[in-house]
Amino acid sequence: MSLIVQKYGGTSVGSPERIRNVAKRVAKFKAQGHDIVVAVSAMSGETNRLIALAREIQSSPDPRELDVMVSTGEQVTIALLAMALKDLGLKAKSYTGAQVRILTDSAHTKARIVSIDEERMRADLDSGHVVVVAGFQGVDAEGNITTLGRGGSDTTGVALAAALKADECQIYTDVDGVYTTDPRIVPKARRLKSITFEEMLEMASLGSKVLQIRSVEFAGKYKVKLRVLSSFEEDGEGTLITFEEEGKMEQPIISGIAFNRDEAKITVRGVPDKPGIAYQILGPVADANIEVDMIIQNVGAEGTTDFSFTVNKIDYDKAMKILQDVQKHLGAREVIGDSSIAKVSVVGVGMRSHVGVASQMFRTLAEEGINIQMMSTSEIKISVVIDEKYLELAVRILHKAFQLDQEV
Amino acid sequence: MSLIVQKYGGTSVGSPERIRNVAKRVAKFKAQGHDIVVAVSAMSGETNRLIALAREIQSSPDPRELDVMVSTGEQVTIALLAMALKDLGLKAKSYTGAQVRILTDSAHTKARIVSIDEERMRADLDSGHVVVVAGFQGVDAEGNITTLGRGGSDTTGVALAAALKADECQIYTDVDGVYTTDPRIVPKARRLKSITFEEMLEMASLGSKVLQIRSVEFAGKYKVKLRVLSSFEEDGEGTLITFEEEGKMEQPIISGIAFNRDEAKITVRGVPDKPGIAYQILGPVADANIEVDMIIQNVGAEGTTDFSFTVNKIDYDKAMKILQDVQKHLGAREVIGDSSIAKVSVVGVGMRSHVGVASQMFRTLAEEGINIQMMSTSEIKISVVIDEKYLELAVRILHKAFQLDQEV
Numbered sequence: 001m002s003l004i005v006q007k008y009g010g011t012s013v014g015s016p017e018r019i020r021n022v023a024k025r026v027a028k029f030k031a032q033g034h035d036i037v038v039a040v041s042a043m044s045g046e047t048n049r050l051i052a053l054a055r056e057i058q059s060s061p062d063p064r065e066l067d068v069m070v071s072t073g074e075q076v077t078i079a080l081l082a083m084a085l086k087d088l089g090l091k092a093k094s095y096t097g098a099q100v101r102i103l104t105d106s107a108h109t110k111a112r113i114v115s116i117d118e119e120r121m122r123a124d125l126d127s128g129h130v131v132v133v134a135g136f137q138g139v140d141a142e143g144n145i146t147t148l149g150r151g152g153s154d155t156t157g158v159a160l161a162a163a164l165k166a167d168e169c170q171i172y173t174d175v176d177g178v179y180t181t182d183p184r185i186v187p188k189a190r191r192l193k194s195i196t197f198e199e200m201l202e203m204a205s206l207g208s209k210v211l212q213i214r215s216v217e218f219a220g221k222y223k224v225k226l227r228v229l230s231s232f233e234e235d236g237e238g239t240l241i242t243f244e245e246e247g248k249m250e251q252p253i254i255s256g257i258a259f260n261r262d263e264a265k266i267t268v269r270g271v272p273d274k275p276g277i278a279y280q281i282l283g284p285v286a287d288a289n290i291e292v293d294m295i296i297q298n299v300g301a302e303g304t305t306d307f308s309f310t311v312n313k314i315d316y317d318k319a320m321k322i323l324q325d326v327q328k329h330l331g332a333r334e335v336i337g338d339s340s341i342a343k344v345s346v347v348g349v350g351m352r353s354h355v356g357v358a359s360q361m362f363r364t365l366a367e368e369g370i371n372i373q374m375m376s377t378s379e380i381k382i383s384v385v386i387d388e389k390y391l392e393l394a395v396r397i398l399h400k401a402f403q404l405d406q407e408v
Numbered sequence: 409m410s411l412i413v414q415k416y417g418g419t420s421v422g423s424p425e426r427i428r429n430v431a432k433r434v435a436k437f438k439a440q441g442h443d444i445v446v447a448v449s450a451m452s453g454e455t456n457r458l459i460a461l462a463r464e465i466q467s468s469p470d471p472r473e474l475d476v477m478v479s480t481g482e483q484v485t486i487a488l489l490a491m492a493l494k495d496l497g498l499k500a501k502s503y504t505g506a507q508v509r510i511l512t513d514s515a516h517t518k519a520r521i522v523s524i525d526e527e528r529m530r531a532d533l534d535s536g537h538v539v540v541v542a543g544f545q546g547v548d549a550e551g552n553i554t555t556l557g558r559g560g561s562d563t564t565g566v567a568l569a570a571a572l573k574a575d576e577c578q579i580y581t582d583v584d585g586v587y588t589t590d591p592r593i594v595p596k597a598r599r600l601k602s603i604t605f606e607e608m609l610e611m612a613s614l615g616s617k618v619l620q621i622r623s624v625e626f627a628g629k630y631k632v633k634l635r636v637l638s639s640f641e642e643d644g645e646g647t648l649i650t651f652e653e654e655g656k657m658e659q660p661i662i663s664g665i666a667f668n669r670d671e672a673k674i675t676v677r678g679v680p681d682k683p684g685i686a687y688q689i690l691g692p693v694a695d696a697n698i699e700v701d702m703i704i705q706n707v708g709a710e711g712t713t714d715f716s717f718t719v720n721k722i723d724y725d726k727a728m729k730i731l732q733d734v735q736k737h738l739g740a741r742e743v744i745g746d747s748s749i750a751k752v753s754v755v756g757v758g759m760r761s762h763v764g765v766a767s768q769m770f771r772t773l774a775e776e777g778i779n780i781q782m783m784s785t786s787e788i789k790i791s792v793v794i795d796e797k798y799l800e801l802a803v804r805i806l807h808k809a810f811q812l813d814q815e816v
Contacts, residue, residue, distance in 0.1 A: 079477035
């Protein structure tokens with residue numbers, strides 16, 4: 001008998017019929033003798049509906065009030081799932097983030113979990129209840145409702161598993177696991193039986209969109225056994241996220257090709273090259289709670305330097321505005337931005353012990369005449385920024401060049 | 409400078425445009441120097457949408473979970489109204505029932521308010537905020553979300569006014585006050601400038617539907633100055649609910665004709681006539697949280713008695729089932745029910761000092777051949793149960809007979 005935390009995304013609970021199916025799956029695990037805690041997202045489309053409604057009132061909705069509003073999406077789902085479980089004769093109880101309570105900081109619309117009170121859940125499990133928790137939301141120390149930002153339900157699932165020391169955290173989604181790349185772009189993309197935590201981290205952060213990055217970080221930090229599965233498939237095995245030490249000795253060189261269309265790049269040109277400029281440029285951006293992904297600094301002309309970074313497209317206008325102030329203050333020559341870019345990355349723990357991955361990547365892109373605008377590397381990935389229009393082409397030729405369509 | 413509690417119903421906040429209008433009205437009062445607390449309902453149609461969704465999962469939704477779900481309706485409205493107020497440059501803050509906190513008992517879907525913590529609201533008012541509170545909902549001592557039942561937002565408004573010792577509680581609705589009867593049935597119905605608390609109580613409980621009965625009871629108990637106004641009319645005066653001692657010396661005999669289509673009648677025939685039978689019949693009904701309105705006991709044949717009462721149509725099936733058990737237990741002859749009835753009442757504090765109201769009422773109905781099935785009287789009202797199909801006719805002829813279409 002294990003304690004399993006299951007997380008179901010928006011499409012998995014997108015209709016009453018699907019919610020009933022989730023209840024049946026939960027009942028199956030419960031019948032096997034497991035204790036089950038379920039975290040759920042809002043029904044698909046609901047969060048967008050609520051945000052659109054808010055925008056009809058305020059073009060840029062007040063973050064505290066937006067959280068009050070958007071959090072209702074998951075609140076509806078927990079009630080419906082608890083009803084569906086009771087309809088199957090199970091004992092079940094729903095909790096909002098505030099009720100659990102999932103304590104977060106006060107950064108509305110992108111709050112971070114500080115702690116989870118497991119006492120009520122533990123008591124419910126002990127008395128045979130299935131515990132249903134609203135994903136994506138929490139409450140700050142003053143009792144204000146907060147949300148964790150898009151995809152935050154995954155983080156809720158993993159955080160619940162960590163707090164309860166669950167045996168496994170199962171993330172149910174509309175795909176049956178992690179693929180070598182997006183099958184919509186490369187039909188020959190394969191499902192990976194397992195992937196290391198570090199690869200998954202790079203895949204998620206680079207836009208594979210299967211799991212939210214923070215949930216994977218959380219899983220790594222608390223050593224939560226994480227599995228991605230399809231909620232539409234009976235008895236699928238999904239993809240297990242392993243920690244490197246448990247992994248196979250022989251790793252494939254490259255596990256997958258990740259990509260992200262949601263970034264924009266900003267370059268500050270002609271910055272006087274003095275210590276502390278990176279902080280002076282990125283400090284105000286961070287203060288505005290804008291997340292920065294790639295950061296690159298090139299040597300410029302005559303004691304100046306060029307500084308580039310990427311942000312989420314959503315934050316692009318705000319970041320440009322901030323940078324225009326920074327430019328004056330720093331005496332930089334100009335600030336230029338481009339939001340029609342895409343990032344493509346090759347990811348794999350095997351890369352560490354193999355030279356030649358970078359050169360193969362660059363040759364492959366060059367052969368198709370795709371220009372590399374920015375580049376950054378880590379131990380297990382190489383990312384390039386290219387013109388958005390070449391994205392699909394780049395993913396396809398890289399998938400082929402690294403022989404990802406062939407079973408290892 | 410006064411402290412005013414305003415309550416806006418579902419149609420008043422039925423669209424983003426209407427929410428903006430509510431914000432403008434609040435701003436006008438705020439500009440006059442008043443402190444404002446606003447209680448709001450769910451956007452019109454939303455509660456029904458949520459209940460329908462719940463019924464797709466469970467034909468008879470679990471009450472605890474239904475409250476979790478339905479309470480999201482007001483939660484969306486408070487956020488939208490707070491955004492609209494901020495958009496006008498006001499300081500505003502929204503609170504769910506749980507956040508305020510509005511402590512209730514644990515009778516899910518029809519909870520009663522136990523206490524309201526005014527501390528947070530008072531602090532917000534002191535710092536110049538408009539406080540926006542979700543109507544209809546609260547939280548029990550264990551932190552479970554509860555709702556007050558249909559129309560409970562009025563009760564929230566009055567309870568907030570009582571807790572904050574507000575100078576006035578303004579209930580904004582889609583009618584501009586209390587009428588002598590429903591203008592949809594009698595076009596000549598007139599708006600009353602004022603009505604006594606007792607008349608209002610009878611009018612509301614008898615189905616005038618302008619205010620929920622519990623809110624009027626609350627107002628009476630805590631001497632809250634209550635005014636019903638239209639949210640679609642600039643500068644209307646609405647109808648003020650007065651307490652009798654403040655009323656005019658000369659009261660009109662009859663203030664209005666109320667009616668209710670939502671009741672069903674149940675008769676237990678041939679009950680052995682012993683002490684305690686009323687309790688034995690109605691005790692189990694009350695235990696099931698079913699509210700009973702009219703209660704009549706007639707002498708029957710041979711040491712037996714006939715016992716009739718009315719319940720809400722929603723509770724009819726449940727009540728009939730309970731009564732069938734009671735029947736066996738009591739050895740009563742039979743239980744019969746009829747859900748196609750309607751109740752019509754004439755209401756007026758002036759009735760006390762005038763004889764002849766009852767006889768005028770009965771004569772008027774008799775002249776049109778309308779049979780009276782049940783009858784009950786109080787100091788300020790006379791109610792009759794008639795066949796549902798005669799309802800409109802009865803209201804029209806009584807309105808005319810008591811000259812309610814003429815200004816007093």
